[in-house]
Amino acid sequence: MATHLITGAGSGIGAALARRLAERGEDLWLWARDAGRARELEKHFPGARTLVGDLGEPERLSWALGHQSPPDRIDGLVHCAGVAELGPVGDLTPAVWRATLAANLVAPAELTRLLLPQVRAARGHVVFVNSGAGLRANPEWSAYAASKHGLRALADALRGEEAANGVRVTSVYPGRTATPMQEKIHQQEGKAYDPDRWMTADDVATTVLTALDLPRGAEVTDLTVRPTG
Structure with missing residues (x-):
C-alpha cells in the first residue's frame, strides 16, 4: 500500500484524486489549512490522516510541520492546491501578486523541501x-500564469536534482476543468459558467x-x- 500526501483535497481535482486513491485502499494524508478544515477532510475521507498549515503563509510551514508527525515515507506528493485572481497588470496590487505567488509557487516549493526526505526514502513521485x-x-x-510558469521551472529543476535519488517528478497541465475555482474564474471574466463544457475533476485525477x-x-x-468539446 502506497502513501500519498495531497494538498487541495477539499474540492475539485484534489478531492477527486483523494477519492480515487481512497477507493484503491491507499494510505492517505491530506493537507488542511486549519484544524476545522482538517476535521472536515477526516469526516469526508474516513481513515485519512491530516496535516495542518496555511499554504498562504509558506514561511510558517516549517514551524507547523515541526509540531506534527508526518509519515515516515511518501510515495506520492501531489500538489493540487492553488488560488486564482485575474485582472490587468495595471490593476493588480502587490498584495495580489504576493498571495498568488505564495500559494501557487512558494508553498509547493517549501512543502516539497520539508518533505523531500520522506519522498527520497520511498523513491517516490512528486506531482x-x-x-x-x-x-x-x-x-x-x-499573476496566475507567472506563478504557474514558476511552478513548471520548480518541477524541471527538482527533476534534475532528484533523479539520482530515484525521485520522479511530473507536471500536469489541465485545461479548463469544472471545479469551484473555474466557477470563480468565470465570475471574474464576466462569463456564464456551464460546467458541461469542461473536463471533470475526475478526468484530471485519472491523468494524475x-x-x-x-x-x-x-x-x-x-x-x-x-x-x-
Missing part, C-alpha cells in the same frame, strides 16, 4: 498539478493516476490534458 496557464499567459492572467501508476523504470515529465 505538480499546474495549468494551461503554466505554458502560456493570456491577457488578465499575469496515469503518471503515478507508471512502472518504476518510466517517468512522464509533462502531461497536458484538454477538454474535447
Whole structure:
C-alpha cells in the first residue's frame, strides 16, 4: 500500500484524486489549512490522516510541520492546491501578486523541501498539478500564469536534482476543468459558467493516476490534458 500526501483535497481535482486513491485502499494524508478544515477532510475521507498549515503563509510551514508527525515515507506528493485572481497588470496590487505567488509557487516549493526526505526514502513521485496557464499567459492572467510558469521551472529543476535519488517528478497541465475555482474564474471574466463544457475533476485525477501508476523504470515529465468539446 502506497502513501500519498495531497494538498487541495477539499474540492475539485484534489478531492477527486483523494477519492480515487481512497477507493484503491491507499494510505492517505491530506493537507488542511486549519484544524476545522482538517476535521472536515477526516469526516469526508474516513481513515485519512491530516496535516495542518496555511499554504498562504509558506514561511510558517516549517514551524507547523515541526509540531506534527508526518509519515515516515511518501510515495506520492501531489500538489493540487492553488488560488486564482485575474485582472490587468495595471490593476493588480502587490498584495495580489504576493498571495498568488505564495500559494501557487512558494508553498509547493517549501512543502516539497520539508518533505523531500520522506519522498527520497520511498523513491517516490512528486506531482505538480499546474495549468494551461503554466505554458502560456493570456491577457488578465499575469499573476496566475507567472506563478504557474514558476511552478513548471520548480518541477524541471527538482527533476534534475532528484533523479539520482530515484525521485520522479511530473507536471500536469489541465485545461479548463469544472471545479469551484473555474466557477470563480468565470465570475471574474464576466462569463456564464456551464460546467458541461469542461473536463471533470475526475478526468484530471485519472491523468494524475496515469503518471503515478507508471512502472518504476518510466517517468512522464509533462502531461497536458484538454477538454474535447
